[in-house]
Amino acid sequence: MRLSEYFLPLLRENPSEAQIVSHRLMLRAGMIRQSSAGIYSWLPLGLRVLKKIERIVREEQDRAGALEILMPTVQPAELWRESGRYDDYGKEMLRIRDRHDREMLYGPTNEEQVTEIVRASIKSYRDLPRMLYHIQWKFRDEVRPRFGVMRGREFLMKDAYSFDLDAAGAKRSYNKMFVAYLRTFARLGLKAIPMRADTGPIGGELSHEFVILAETGESAVYCDRAWLSTDILATEVDYHGDLEPIFQRWTGLYAATDEKHEPDSCPVPREELVEARGIEVGHIFYFGDKYSQPMGALVIGPDGETAALEMGSYGIGVSRLVGALIEANHDGAGIIWPESVAPFRIGLINLRPGDTRCRDTADDLYGKLLGANVEVLYDDRDESPGAKFATMDLIGLPDQLVIGPRGIAGGTIEVKHRRSGERQDVSIETALRLLTASEPGPLAASAPGTKARRPGRARSEGGRKGPRSGKLQDGERPIPDPA
Ligand code: ATP
Ligand code: MG
Numbered sequence: 371m372r373l374s375e376y377f378l379p380l381l382r383e384n385p386s387e388a389q390i391v392s393h394r395l396m397l398r399a400g401m402i403r404q405s406s407a408g409i410y411s412w413l414p415l416g417l418r419v420l421k422k423i424e425r426i427v428r429e430e431q432d433r434a435g436a437l438e439i440l441m442p443t444v445q446p447a448e449l450w451r452e453s454g455r456y457d458d459y460g461k462e463m464l465r466i467r468d469r470h471d472r473e474m475l476y477g478p479t480n481e482e483q484v485t486e487i488v489r490a491s492i493k494s495y496r497d498l499p500r501m502l503y504h505i506q507w508k509f510r511d512e513v514r515p516r517f518g519v520m521r522g523r524e525f526l527m528k529d530a531y532s533f534d535l536d537a538a539g540a541k542r543s544y545n546k547m548f549v550a551y552l553r554t555f556a557r558l559g560l561k562a563i564p565m566r567a568d569t570g571p572i573g574g575e576l577s578h579e580f581v582i583l584a585e586t587g588e589s590a591v592y593c594d595r596a597w598l599s600t601d602i603l604a605t606e607v608d609y610h611g612d613l614e615p616i617f618q619r620w621t622g623l624y625a626a627t628d629e630k631h632e633p634d635s636c637p638v639p640r641e642e643l644v645e646a647r648g649i650e651v652g653h654i655f656y657f658g659d660k661y662s663q664p665m666g667a668l669v670i671g672p673d674g675e676t677a678a679l680e681m682g683s684y685g686i687g688v689s690r691l692v693g694a695l696i697e698a699n700h701d702g703a704g705i706i707w708p709e710s711v712a713p714f715r716i717g718l719i720n721l722r723p724g725d726t727r728c729r730d731t732a733d734d735l736y737g738k739l740l741g742a743n744v745e746v747l748y749d750d751r752d753e754s755p756g757a758k759f760a761t762m763d764l765i766g767l768p769d770q771l772v773i774g775p776r777g778i779a780g781g782t783i784e785v786k787h788r789r790s791g792e793r794q795d796v797s798i799e800t801a802l803r804l805l806t807a808s809e810p811g812p813l814a815a816s817a818p819g820t821k822a823r824r825p826g827r828a829r830s831e832g833g834r835k836g837p838r839s840g841k842l843q844d845g846e847r848p849i850p851d852p853a
Contacts, residue, residue: 371714372736373749373761377414379403380761390586392696393518395705399765401692408515408523415765416692418713420526423691424505426557426710427528434550434609436501436530441483443507447473449482452665462510476509481661481683484531488679489667495535498669498679499543503530505688517586519689520649526689532682535671537658540680544576544656545613547684551580551652552602552620558691559708560698562651563597565625579627580652584697587647593625595642649694656682705766706789714747716805717767721755721774732773735783735798742806763788771801 379400388394396402401416412420428438444466450456456463456475464476477483484502492500505528515523532543548564555562560582567579581591600623605616624638627648636643659678661667667679687694699706709715716739720732732750739746747767749758755774762770772784782795796804 371747373747374751376747378761378765379413380764388518390517390520390693390697391700392520392586392693395696395700395764396518396693399705402519408512408521410519410522410524415713419692419695419707419711420689422711422713423558423688423695424526424528427554427686427688428505430550430554430557431503431528431530433553434501434546436503436547436550438504439487439502440504441477441480441487441506443477443509444474445477445480445483447475449486449665450475453482453485453661454664455482462512464509464511477506478508478510479527479683479685480504480506480529481531481681482665485661485665485667485679485681488531488533489662489665492533492667492679493669495669495671499532499534499539501530501532501543501546503528503684518693520693521588522689525687528686528688530684532684533667534680535669535677537680540656540658540682541576542613544654544682545617546609547654547682548578548620549607549609549613549616551654551684551686553607554686555580555582555651556602557710558695559710560651560691560695561598561600563591563593563625563648564620565591565593565627565648566621566630567627567653568629575658576656578621578654579650580654581625581627581648581650582694582698583644583646584649584694585647586697587649589648589650590628590631591626591646591648592628592631592636592638593644593646594623594638595644596623597625598644649690649697650687651691651694652684652686654682654684700766703760704764707766707768709768712745712768713765714745714767715769716744716746717762717765717770718746718748719755719758719762719770719772720748720750721758721772723750723752725775727778728773728775731778731783731798735771735773735802738802739805742802744805 381398384394385397388397396416399415400413401419402410402412404410431438447456450459459478463478466474466476468474488500492498505526507524508527509524512521512523515521519525530547532540532547534540534543551562552564562580562582564578565581567577583591607616624636658680662679662681668676669679670676695708695711696705699708707713718732718736718739720728722728732748736746736748749761766788768788770786770788772786777783777795782797783801784793784795785801786793
């Protein structure tokens with residue numbers, strides 16, 4: 371994508387309404403635009419990130435055996451009367467009347483809707499277990515919408531629902547989702563810690579919240595320090611096998627939200643206990659027959675007996691994750707996207723669009739990268755080098771390729787790794803080879819035969835210093851300070 375043809379409405383000033391860094395950066399980087407309180411339009415750059423998150427969430431749901439459907443946003447009130455939640459849900463529910471004066475609502479969640487679908491078609495234990503999910507907009511008329519997409523009124527959620535014959539089956543489904551969640555967040559580059567949680571208005575017996583640590587988190591959380599050095603992706607997962615050992619292992623390490631944390635009976639010694647703020651990015655529930663019983667979602671078991679379905683529900687805040695990812699990945703200059711969700715893999719900067727050699731080299735490299743399916747945002751605009759560097763740092767693409775007259779004279783371009791701030795000069799061939807390798811890593815750190823420069827040491831093409839926080843290592847997830 372050429373920046374000259376893109377829609378990237380950057381803000382120069384810090385928007386005064388934004389209290390936390392992710393909200394500020396999303397507005398400044400032209401990712402979203404507020405429509406009304408807690409309701410946003412997603413602009414091209416923001417939408418690319420949202421779609422990438424959605425894709426990882428979808429892949430892990432599919433892998434766990436859940437089947438994707440798409441339920442409506444607008445639901446009939448009568449379904450919610452069947453479960454008894456129409457009155458219970460209160461003011462958070464946006465209630466609507468259609469032209470025939472029928473009561474409708476904009477779905478805050480979908481337990482009733484999905485139970486209706488399943489009760490109409492699943493009658494026998496032979497059709498169980500099943501897990502269904504969708505990725506759909508929700509509306510909750512929050513008392514205090516704030517922090518941008520982190521606590522919106524309209525927000526995108528992945529919600530899955532499991533249906534089993536008995537409690538043992540329901541626990542197996544719960545375990546699948548539990549493991550799928552750990553994998554999903556790890557692939558997003560986040561350390562999301564499962565914490566025993568209250569079930570709230572969804573109801574039920576067993577529940578975990580997945581929480582990432584961040585100073586701007588809304589709740590106080592406590593966990594064993596050992597959590598900070600775990601790696602779920604190192605664990606082999608067989609969704610057809612017994613997942614209980616994995617569940618036990620990952621719930622064996624202490625972690626609790628402040629509602630569940632008891633300082634006096636906490637098993638972790640003080641010096642090993644991390645006290646932090648957390649952002650809830652996912653929440654899973656096992657609630658048995660809470661909906662199936664009143665709604666009459668019944669199946670016949672192998673013994674000929676009729677029983678209400680055993681159910682669970684499993685939510686991920688897809689749009690909240692965009693903000694949460696920025697809370698966990700930024701520095702003073704802007705966002706630092708993990709590769710898995712970066713809107714583009716590479717930012718290509720041509721420092722001198724007026725110079726024929728620079729332009730030809732940049733155009734050629736751009737074409738080759740596109741040809742190799744590398745997602746690249748090409749700054750071909752007629753702007754000052756300083757403005758171009760600042761833009762690229764703000765929008766946080768993992769690597770920057772900088773083309774300028776000095777490098778071209780020596781046959782090189784400059785590569786800057788956004789997270790470490792490391793820069794080095796490489797030949798165009800080397801850059802291309804590294805980028806089109808099957809699993810491209812951070813460019814600046816891996817190019818052979820060249821010496822990496824530490825941020826700020828050497829003058830770069832544009833003569834700018836590297837970012838202030840050059841200390842972060844790849845893969846390290848610091849608890850960010852609000853900028
Ligand atoms: P919270 O405690 O943050 O209000 P919740 O417990 O009401 O959330 P759930 O019903 O568990 O939310 O919804 C599943 C997921 O949807 C949450 O874990 C969260 O990531 C996301 N989510 C919930 N409410 C919002 C919101 N207002 N804006 C953005 N994401 C949300
Ligand atoms: Mg919750």
